[in-house]
Amino acid sequence: MNTLDAIRSRRNVRNYTDQPIGANDLDQILEAARRTPSSMNEQRWDFVVVTDREQLQELSKVWTYAGHVARSAATIVLVAPVADKADVRESIQYDLGQATMSIMLAAADLGIGSGHAAIADQKLIRKLLGVPEDHFGAWLIALGHPAEVPLKPIKELKRRPLDDVVHRGRW
Numbered sequence: 001m002n003t004l005d006a007i008r009s010r011r012n013v014r015n016y017t018d019q020p021i022g023a024n025d026l027d028q029i030l031e032a033a034r035r036t037p038s039s040m041n042e043q044r045w046d047f048v049v050v051t052d053r054e055q056l057q058e059l060s061k062v063w064t065y066a067g068h069v070a071r072s073a074a075t076i077v078l079v080a081p082v083a084d085k086a087d088v089r090e091s092i093q094y095d096l097g098q099a100t101m102s103i104m105l106a107a108a109d110l111g112i113g114s115g116h117a118a119i120a121d122q123k124l125i126r127k128l129l130g131v132p133e134d135h136f137g138a139w140l141i142a143l144g145h146p147a148e149v150p151l152k153p154i155k156e157l158k159r160r161p162l163d164d165v166v167h168r169g170r171w
């Protein structure tokens with residue numbers, strides 16, 4: 001798939017087949033995450049990969065809307081350092097957003113679906129994954145082969161029209 005097709009095809013996929021993600025595919029997705037640009041190249045992230053079914057089921061309990069994690073073939077947990085200053089926290093979140101999109105587009109390129117989930121229960125994620133006290137679990141990205149419709153460029157996307165979101169020259 002070319003890049004624009006991967007962008008057009010990516011959507012949140014929350015139901016997956018039983019097919020595991022091949023080790024090479026998973027490594028390519030993680031390599032895409034590693035290559036993500038970050039503010040001052042600080043790379044304030046770690047990626048915990050979970051593939052064990054029981055662990056995935058426990059992981060899905062960290063947030064009300066993370067049920068798809070339990071069904072995923074693999075979930076990547078984005079872990080980042082705890083920061084006191086608001087501007088640093090914002091900058092970390094920007095970088096994590098970019099890493100998220102790298103992961104999702106690399107997955108789409110391979111025909112693998114992905115789905116975001118937030119993390120509310122820090123105590124549980126620390127217990128499940130051994131995340132140290134000076135780090136926190138930021139986001140979950142569930143991965144798996146789509147159970148229903150395979151990934152293909154979406155024609156009618158629920159998005160604001162281009163003319164509404166783009167301001168050419170000035171607002």
Ligand SMILES: Cc1cc2nc3c(=O)[nH]c(=O)nc-3n(C[C@H](O)[C@H](O)[C@H](O)COP(=O)(O)O)c2cc1C
Binds near residue numbers: 011013065116
């Ligand atoms: C920051 C962020 C947090 C999200 N959190 C969740 C979540 O906790 N659970 C979930 O099922 N989807 C979550 N989503 C997915 C969004 O609902 C989804 O991206 C949006 O509705 C657009 O749909 P699409 O990704 O299929 O294009 C999140 C997306 C983003 C960008």
